[in-house]
Amino acid sequence: MDSRQLEYFVAVAEELSFTRAAQRLFTVQSTVSAAIRGLETELKTTLFDRSTRRVELSPAGQALLPEAKDALEAMNRARAVVEEASTGLRGSLRIGTLTRLGLVDLAGLLGAFYQRYPLVDVQVTTSPSGSSGLADDVRHGRLDVALVGLGQSDLIGLEARELATVPYVVLVPSTHRLAGRAEVRLEDLAGERFVDMLPGFGNRTSVDRAFDAVGQPRRVQVEVPDLTTVPDYVRTGLGVAVVPAIEQGSQPGITRMRLTGVDLAWTLSTITLSGRRPSRAVAALLELVADSVRPGGTQF
Numbered sequence: 001m002d003s004r005q006l007e008y009f010v011a012v013a014e015e016l017s018f019t020r021a022a023q024r025l026f027t028v029q030s031t032v033s034a035a036i037r038g039l040e041t042e043l044k045t046t047l048f049d050r051s052t053r054r055v056e057l058s059p060a061g062q063a064l065l066p067e068a069k070d071a072l073e074a075m076n077r078a079r080a081v082v083e084e085a086s087t088g089l090r091g092s093l094r095i096g097t098l099t100r101l102g103l104v105d106l107a108g109l110l111g112a113f114y115q116r117y118p119l120v121d122v123q124v125t126t127s128p129s130g131s132s133g134l135a136d137d138v139r140h141g142r143l144d145v146a147l148v149g150l151g152q153s154d155l156i157g158l159e160a161r162e163l164a165t166v167p168y169v170v171l172v173p174s175t176h177r178l179a180g181r182a183e184v185r186l187e188d189l190a191g192e193r194f195v196d197m198l199p200g201f202g203n204r205t206s207v208d209r210a211f212d213a214v215g216q217p218r219r220v221q222v223e224v225p226d227l228t229t230v231p232d233y234v235r236t237g238l239g240v241a242v243v244p245a246i247e248q249g250s251q252p253g254i255t256r257m258r259l260t261g262v263d264l265a266w267t268l269s270t271i272t273l274s275g276r277r278p279s280r281a282v283a284a285l286l287e288l289v290a291d292s293v294r295p296g297g298t299q300f
Contacts (some may be wrong), residue, residue, distance in 0.1 A: 006072055008021065009065075011141070012055065018055065043064075045058070080279065089280060093145070094145075096137055098130065104163070106292070108292060109288055110124070128225070132205070134271075148270075159275075160269040161271075167244070168243065169256050170184045171231055183257055184260070186210060186242075186259070187261070189216070193239040194221060199223075201227075207243075210262055231254050
C-alpha cells in the first residue's frame with residue numbers, strides 16, 4: 001500500500017461518501033474508487049460496506065482507520081522535518097474562524113505567522129453554521145485548527161486550548177420595562193421575544209440550554225448571522241437579547257444589564273483533533289495565538 005491509497009481511504013472513512021471524499025481531495029470519484037479497490041485487493045479484505053444509499057466502514061476498515069491516520073501523520077512529520085531542516089518550515093495550514101472575531105487580532109496573527117514562516121500555505125475560512133460547523137470540520141479533517149466559542153460538552157473528540165472567557169449581558173430597548181435595572185435573571189425574561197444568532201452558533205446553543213435549564217424555553221423571533229447586528233434589531237423593539245459582552249461603546253436606544261443567577265459565559269478556544277499530534281505548522285501557529293488576544297471587550 002502507498003500513502004495515496006491511505007489518504008483516499010481516510011477521506012472516504014471520514015466523509016462516508018466517495019463523492020465528498022473526491023471533492024475534498026480535488027479529484028474525481030472514479031480515481032478514489034479505484035484506489036480503494038486496489039487497497040482492498042492488496043489487503044484481501046473489504047474495507048467499506050457499500051449500498052446504494054450509504055457507505056459504512058467494515059470491521060476491517062474500522063481497525064485500519066487509526067493505523068492509517070498514524071501512518072500518514074508519521075510520513076507527513078518525516079517529510080516536514082527534512083524540508084524544514086533544508087529550507088525552513090513548510091506545509092499547509094487550514095484555519096477556521098468566526099465572522100467579525102474582534103477578540104483576536106487574526107490579521108495581525110497571520111501576518112506575524114507569514115513573516116516567520118513564509119513557505120507555509122495558509123487558508124482561512126468561516127462556517128455558515130458557526131462554531132459547531134467549524135468543530136465538525138476539524139473532526140472530519142477539513143480544517144487543521146479553528147477558533148470557536150463552544151462549551152466543553154460540545155468539544156468531544158477535540159483538543160481545546162482556552163484563550164479568553166467573556167460574560168453574557170442582556171440587551172433591551174431603552175423603553176423596555178426592565179431598562180431601569182442594573183441586573184437581570186433569565187426568569188425575568190419569560191415571555192419575551194428574542195433576537196439571536198442562527199442555530200449552530202456556540203453562543204446561541206449555550207443560551208438556549210440555559211433557558212431550558214430554568215424551565216423557560218424561549219422564542220427567537222429574529223435570527224441573524226452576525227452578532228454585531230443584534231443591537232440594531234433590539235433597538236427597534238423586535239426582541240431582547242442575551243449575548244456575549246460586545247465591546248463597550250455608544251449604543252443609543254439600548255440598555256445593557258448584567259446577567260445574574262446563572263453560570264453562563266462565552267469561552268473562546270482554539271481546537272485541534274484530539275489524540276493526534278498537531279502538525280509543525282499548527283504547533284507554530286498555536287504558539288502565536290495567545291499573544292494575539294485583545295484585552296477588554298470584544299465584538300463577536
